[in-house]
Amino acid sequence: MTRPMTVKRDAPQRLRRGIPRTPHEVCRCHVPVIPFLAMDALAALAASATVLLLFGRWFVPAVLPAVWVLSLAVQRAYEQHCLRAGTNEFRRVLRAAGLVVVGASVAWWFVPGAGFLHDTLFALPITVTASLLLRQVRHVRRRAGWHLGESVERAVVVGPARSAGKLIAMLRRNGACELEIVGVCLTDLGDLGSVDGVIPDRVPTFGGVDDTVEAVRRSGCDAVVALPGPELDTGELRKLSWELQADGVELLLAPVLADVAAxxxxxxxxxxxxxxxxHGPTLSRLPRIPKELTDRMLAAAGLIVLSPLMLAIAVLVRLDSAGPALFRHRRVGLRGHEFTLLKFRTMYQDAERRKAELAALNQYGDGGLFKIVDDPRVTRVGAFLRHWSLDELPQLLNVVAGQMSLVGPRPLPPDESVALPEDIRQRRLMVKPGLSGLWQVSGRSELPMEERVRLDLTYVENWSTALDLHILAQTPGAVIRGTGAY
Incomplete structure (x- = not known):
């Protein structure tokens, strides 16, 4: 059945209630700045109180909250596009921290005995960590539907049908609830005849490019996302920007390369x-030295803290079924060097022998990967460990040994790695494999193979410290949700 090309009165948001918006009725969606100011000031106050209690010096505690908020403002961390979760937010917070260190160093140069630099270097890690955690908690609450008085930003997509469909699917898959697509205007509408199967369900088609302004006014959206295509030339975009500006609506231009970090x-x-x-990706070894040192130190600390839990899991695995507590498997690591990956055993000992008889149930078909929902080879304890990702804990030993990283593409067995195209395989092997990664926090085994490969390549080409921190911050939530963990 052909989908309607014009929106009805039951369209998204207020249209569902039969009340189409006019330009004067639209309340544009903006993330409030005051809560972020309060969170950053609170983070600095906590660090200031710690310095005051430990060292009894008052100058840094007195000025740090104001200096911290001012530094963030100088780094434009309170602009609207920076108040939404992403690596850009992490980067600006870290740059603000660097700015504070420079200021403290200058003050220490003129007054070396006042303890300015010492107190700042002590308080700043606490401040940065608290600010990032508070901001991440707020983003998580917004994704969970607790919008805290602010509405989700709504957008209409303008462009080719297939590109629009991929963009919408990507936003939904990444949980990007900060931007909700409420409709599309297609540049190739006349060539399609029907958009069934191209545009995701529940996203109405308003018409063609000429209907964009009318679609904006009827849906009351906050932004228009323009996708690249020959039908949207310079003249069309300029005309569209003028018309949207009159209604106070943002015009966002999507790049041709959708997987490139900003x-x-x-x-x-x-x-x-x-x-x-x-700019080219950061693939040289020198910028990654701090990452490798941090990985090993954090993994070693994790082993010390989690050793009682790991010992208890090992005992449970042995009691549940015959066989060793650890499962060892050859994987392909950095530059194609193979290593032995460690996991807690989650399957019966005859799992490999039964693989052939279960091949028809493989969700990836005849591809290199082998995954089955409700795999009968998984033990009772193994199912629990997989759901909570506890079977991955021994890989902290691989991280300490330098074979893996805390964040990176997942390590593949040699046969699955060979199944990938040569150029993709070589690209994946330019960084160390990781315990967590983009596809692990995006749905894990529920993602199709091509999407997992795309996310791995996206990580390799867009690696940064901020991206690692962003993935690590999302990992606990992905583990708790358990999506694709089987």
Whole structure:
């Protein structure tokens, strides 16, 4: 059945209640700044109180809250696009911390005995950690539907049907509830005839490019996302931007390369033309040395803290079924070097022999990966360990040994790695495999193979410390949700 090309009065948001919005009725969606100011000030106050109690010096505790908020403002961490979860937010917070360190160093140079630098270097890690955690908690609450007085930003997508469908699916898959797509205007509407199977369900089609402004006014959306395509030339985009500006609606231009992180893109004027410059990925070893040192230290600390739990799990695995507590498997690591990956055993000992008889149930078909929902080879304790990702804990030993990282692409067995195209395989092997990664926090085994590969490549090409912190912050939530953990 062909889907309707015009929106009815039961369209998204207020249209569902039969009350179409006019431009004057639309209350544009903005993330409130005051809660973020309060959270950052609270983080600095906590660090200041700690310094005051431990060292009895008052100057840094007195000025740190104001200096911290001011530094964040200088780094534009309170702009609307930075108040939504993402690596850009992490980067600006870390830059603000660097700015505070520079200021404290200058003060220490003139007054070396006042303890400015000492107290700042002690308080700043507490401040940064608390600010990032508080911001992440707020983003998690918004994703869970607790919008805390602010509404979700709504957008209409303009562009080719297939590109629009992929964008909508990507936003839904990543849990990006900060931007809800409430409709599409298609540039290839006449060529399709029907959008069934192209545009996800429950997303109405308003019409073509010429219907964009009317779609914005009827849906009361906050932004328009324009996708690249020959039908949206310079003249069309300029005309559209003027019309949207009159209604106070943002115009967002999606890049041709959708998987490129924002910091790798920069606008470079050439002969008066704004050209988009694409910076190469950070793949050299030198910038990754701090990451490797941090990985090993955190993994070693994790082993010490979690050793009682790991011992208890090992005992349960042995009691539940015959066989060793640890499962050892060859995996492909950095630059193609193989290593032995450690996991708690979650299957019966005859699991490999039964693989052939269960091949028809493989959710990835005839591909290299082998995964079955409700796999009969999994033990009772193994099912519990898999659900809570506890079977992965021994891989902290792989991290300490330098074979893995805390964050990176998942390590594949040699046969599954060989099944990938050569260029993709070589790209994945340019970084160490990780305990957690983009596809682990995006749905794990529920994702199709091509999506898992895409997310791994996205991580490799867009790696940064901020991206690692972002993934680590999302990992506990992914474990608790248990999506795709089987």
């Amino acid at each position: 910091p790798r893109l920069a606008v470079t004027p050439v002969a008066g033309l704004p050209l988009m410059e694409l």
